[in-house]
Amino acid sequence: MSATKEQIDEQLRSAHEECGLADVREAYREKLRSLRASDENAFRQATEHYEREIVPRILSGHDTIDGWIAYGARLCELTGQGRLVGVDESGRARPYEAPYQPGMLVLFVPGEKGGDVLAAAIPRVMTPAQQATVTLLVDRKLALPG
Numbered sequence: 001m002s003a004t005k006e007q008i009d010e011q012l013r014s015a016h017e018e019c020g021l022a023d024v025r026e027a028y029r030e031k032l033r034s035l036r037a038s039d040e041n042a043f044r045q046a047t048e049h050y051e052r053e054i055v056p057r058i059l060s061g062h063d064t065i066d067g068w069i070a071y072g073a074r075l076c077e078l079t080g081q082g083r084l085v086g087v088d089e090s091g092r093a094r095p096y097e098a099p100y101q102p103g104m105l106v107l108f109v110p111g112e113k114g115g116d117v118l119a120a121a122i123p124r125v126m127t128p129a130q131q132a133t134v135t136l137l138v139d140r141k142l143a144l145p146g
Contacts, residue, residue, distance in 0.1 A: 008058050015064035020102055022122040024072070031075045031118060042078040049074055065121065066098040072120035073108050082110035084120065091129025105130045107137060 016023055035043040050071060057067035073084050084096035087105040096106050106121035117137040123130065135141050 004055070004059070008055060011058050011061060011064055012068065015058075015068070019065050019100060019121075020124050021065065022124050024119055024122055027119060028072060028075060031072075035075070035078060039079070046075055046078055063099065065100045069096070069098070069100065069106055069120045072118055076108040076110065076116075076118050080110050080112055080115055082108055082112075082115065085109050087130055087133050089127045089130065091127070091133060093133075105133060107133075109137070 012025065013023070015021075032043065032046060035046055054067055054071045058064050069084065073082075076082055085093050085107050086096035086101075087093045087107065089103050096104075100106070100121060103123055104121065105119070105123060105126065108118040108120055110116065119134060119138050122134070126134065
């Protein structure tokens with residue numbers, strides 16, 4: 001593992017911890033795997049964007065979480081239109097605007113019906129309303145947990 005990858009991993013881990021966020025890197029990796037399998041050009045664009053825009057932003061320590069959320073949106077935009085939505089602790093959703101506010105659930109919601117919703121930022125401790133939103137939109141389950 002290169003020092004740069006270690007630095008990136010540590011910076012992301014630290015930023016997520018400071019903001020009280022769960023690690024969503026596996027969901028991003030899954031999106032990249034899907035891009036690689038379905039659209040080589042989109043995959044190339046995603047990896048180039050990561051190297052050119054996201055890595056320097058993460059390593060600078062400036063707006064690490066906002067950069068990471070924006071990268072999640074970029075991954076999704078490569079397969080279709082959509083928007084970032086912030087879900088507050090009460091469950092109220094509104095268009096997401098940086099900077100990230102602690103406790104906010106951030107989702108990329110595709111514009112087309114049936115598209116996958118990507119969780120770009122998940123509070124480590126979600127409210128029942130946020131958990132219900134994740135269960136319904138991200139996990140695609142109709143029954144509430146519990």
